[in-house]
Amino acid sequence: xxxxxxxxxxxxxxxxxxxxxxxxxxxxxxxxxxxxxxxxxxxxxxxxxxxxxxxxxxxxxxxxxxxxxxxxxxxxxxxxxxxxxxxxxxxxxxxxxxxxxxxxxxxxxxxxxxxxxxxxxxxxxxxxxxxxxxxxxxxx
Amino acid sequence: xxxxxxxxxxxxxxxxxxxxxxxxxxxxxxxxxxxxxxxxxxxxxxxxxxxxxxxxxxxxxxxxxxxxxxxxxxxxxxxxxxxxxxxxxxxxxxxxxxxxxxxxxxxxxxxxxxxxxxxxxxxxxxxxxxxxxxxxxxxxxxxxxxxxxxxxxxxxxxxxxxxxxxxxxxxxxxxxxxxxxxxxxxxxxxxxxxxxxxxxxxxxxxxxxxxxxxxxxxxxxxxxxxxxxxxxxxxxxxxxxxxxxxxxxxxxxxxxxxxxxxxxxxxxxxxxxxxxxxxxxxxxxxxxxxxxxxxxxxxxxxxxxxxxxxxxxxxxxxxxxxxxxxxxxxxxxxxxxxxxxxxxxxxxxxxxxxxxxxxxxxxxxxxxxxxxxxxxxxxxxxxxxxxxxxxx
Ligand SMILES: NC(=O)c1ccc[n+]([C@@H]2O[C@H](COP(=O)([O-])OP(=O)(O)OC[C@H]3O[C@@H](n4cnc5c(N)ncnc54)[C@H](O)[C@@H]3O)[C@@H](O)[C@H]2O)c1
Ligand SMILES: [Fe+2]
Numbered sequence: 001x002x003x004x005x006x007x008x009x010x011x012x013x014x015x016x017x018x019x020x021x022x023x024x025x026x027x028x029x030x031x032x033x034x035x036x037x038x039x040x041x042x043x044x045x046x047x048x049x050x051x052x053x054x055x056x057x058x059x060x061x062x063x064x065x066x067x068x069x070x071x072x073x074x075x076x077x078x079x080x081x082x083x084x085x086x087x088x089x090x091x092x093x094x095x096x097x098x099x100x101x102x103x104x105x106x107x108x109x110x111x112x113x114x115x116x117x118x119x120x121x122x123x124x125x126x127x128x129x130x131x132x133x134x135x136x137x138x139x140x
Numbered sequence: 141x142x143x144x145x146x147x148x149x150x151x152x153x154x155x156x157x158x159x160x161x162x163x164x165x166x167x168x169x170x171x172x173x174x175x176x177x178x179x180x181x182x183x184x185x186x187x188x189x190x191x192x193x194x195x196x197x198x199x200x201x202x203x204x205x206x207x208x209x210x211x212x213x214x215x216x217x218x219x220x221x222x223x224x225x226x227x228x229x230x231x232x233x234x235x236x237x238x239x240x241x242x243x244x245x246x247x248x249x250x251x252x253x254x255x256x257x258x259x260x261x262x263x264x265x266x267x268x269x270x271x272x273x274x275x276x277x278x279x280x281x282x283x284x285x286x287x288x289x290x291x292x293x294x295x296x297x298x299x300x301x302x303x304x305x306x307x308x309x310x311x312x313x314x315x316x317x318x319x320x321x322x323x324x325x326x327x328x329x330x331x332x333x334x335x336x337x338x339x340x341x342x343x344x345x346x347x348x349x350x351x352x353x354x355x356x357x358x359x360x361x362x363x364x365x366x367x368x369x370x371x372x373x374x375x376x377x378x379x380x381x382x383x384x385x386x387x388x389x390x391x392x393x394x395x396x397x398x399x400x401x402x403x404x405x406x407x408x409x410x411x412x413x414x415x416x417x418x419x420x421x422x423x424x425x426x427x428x429x430x431x432x433x434x435x436x437x438x439x440x441x442x443x444x445x446x447x448x449x450x451x452x453x454x455x456x457x458x459x460x461x462x463x464x465x466x467x468x469x470x471x472x473x474x475x476x477x478x479x480x481x482x483x484x485x486x487x488x489x490x491x492x493x494x495x496x497x498x499x500x501x502x503x504x505x506x507x508x509x510x511x512x513x514x515x516x517x518x519x520x521x522x523x524x525x526x527x528x529x530x531x532x
């Protein structure tokens with residue numbers, strides 16, 4: 001397991017998403033889609049919701065909610081936390097992952113997948129973010 | 141290197157001489173004792189082969205508990221729920237679909253809500269079904285969609301004017317019955333349009349991002365068979381053998397695209413269906429060569445490859461010349477089909493207005509098929525393709 005427990009998952013992925021929501025280029029496109037996506041992770045468990053349907057109290061382009069929430073997502077995905085980690089490193093072939101059920105997606109998937117080109121810069125950003133936190137190779 | 145591939149085609153396929161539907165008791169025997177709900181449309185329910193199927197069902201000990209005969213073209217959520225109510229009230233525990241893609245997709249969607257409860261909208265997504273579905277026997281009556289062997293169903297949602305895509309291995313029908321006789325009642329226009337849909341499946345499956353050697357075989361065989369038989373199938377007589385082969389080819393193309401999905405041609409065709417109500421096959425026929433031309437910048441090798449393997453062209457030294465020759469050969473085949481049957485060759489002929497272009501572009505851009513397309517398209521690329529086909 002890449003993340004030893006849920007706290008660590010929220011600490012890494014949560015902090016990363018909360019930084020990313022201020023990114024002009026990616027943020028604007030996500031905001032325009034007005035999408036609400038929720039990821040439910042296992043091993044370790046965790047829930048992250050991204051709500052681009054309205055304003056973010058922190059002034060970002062969308063809201064990041066860590067943990068259970070009443071917000072009803074439009075697109076809901078489940079996966080192992082390790083897969084999420086690899087995804088944000090740009091190492092997951094999403095189409096293959098969906099057909100192998102490594103990622104299970106419910107809802108109008110095309111709407112979420114349409115954002116893939118827009119979020120490409122996030123991959124190198126995640127690697128840098130991990131390095132800054134001294135976790136260049138968190139799989140060790 | 142290919143990242144990953146799998147090949148999975150669980151549907152039992154049976155075919156044979158015209159009239160197979162009347163002699164189907166052995167293949168229906170595994171379902172003896174079940175109560176069938178039949179889904180069909182107003183045209184097909186009156187056909188003589190529909191009666192033959194009923195005879196076979198009786199012989200196999202299957203009771204027809206309900207028949208829904210009103211599926212419209214491009215069926216929607218309300219129809220699915222109405223069929224579900226009828227079948228549930230009659231305690232149906234197997235489903236039979238006799239019709240084109242509209243009927244088959246309706247039956248697949250009904251199967252979901254009958255076994256999982258709730259509303260169809262809750263089941264959009266990929267591989268999210270959890271329950272075993274009812275046995276589904278499918279008799280495809282067009283030579284197009286391949287839905288008799290795919291894990292996909294597309295149903296319109298009139299409420300938010302969107303199409304729901306349902307994708308799950310469990311949706312693959314249990315049994316597909318290819319009786320050539322059903323193709324004999326198809327008007328030539330429908331033969332041409334639905335065969336162009338099947339050809340588009342084969343070509344897009346072959347050049348898509350997710351192609352694999354296992355899917356390629358089916359795509360090549362299907363494209364070759366359509367190329368070889370389409371013109372004869374459209375003749376006023378002597379078409380029996382050719383239409384039979386188109387029927388096989390459409391199923392084979394279904395197996396192909398069930399593995400690598402479709403691409404930009406379908407993205408534009410789905411938009412034309414949603415915005416301008418253009419029948420699916422006609423819409424693909426309108427956009428096919430544009431889509432191939434667009435993709436030739438990225439995957440000339442794949443286009444050239446299927447062009448040669450499916451007999452459209454002879455291999456040349458230069459790959460892009462071979463690709464261009466393939467596209468020209470596909471365009472010529474399409475022109476023959478259109479001119480001999482009168483199906484439209486421009487968007488205007490098909491009833492599209494220039495002021496619909498922005499909405500067409502918007503819809504095409506949000507279509508899931510684009511994700512599998514080998515070349516990324518901008519809004520402007522798509523607009524240009526529509527514009528080039530607008531008025532000839
Ligand atoms: N699930 C999939 O894999 C898949 C793939 C491609 C398309 N589709 C869907 O399929 C639908 C289109 O299906 P289609 O092209 O088969 O057409 P269709 O089912 O809409 O039928 C078109 C018309 O043909 C008539 N017809 C059908 N068979 C006939 C016959 N043998 N003789 C006389 N008339 C006949 C029907 O009554 C209807 O009026 C679209 O909704 C499309 O989105 C699904
Ligand atoms: Fe199609």
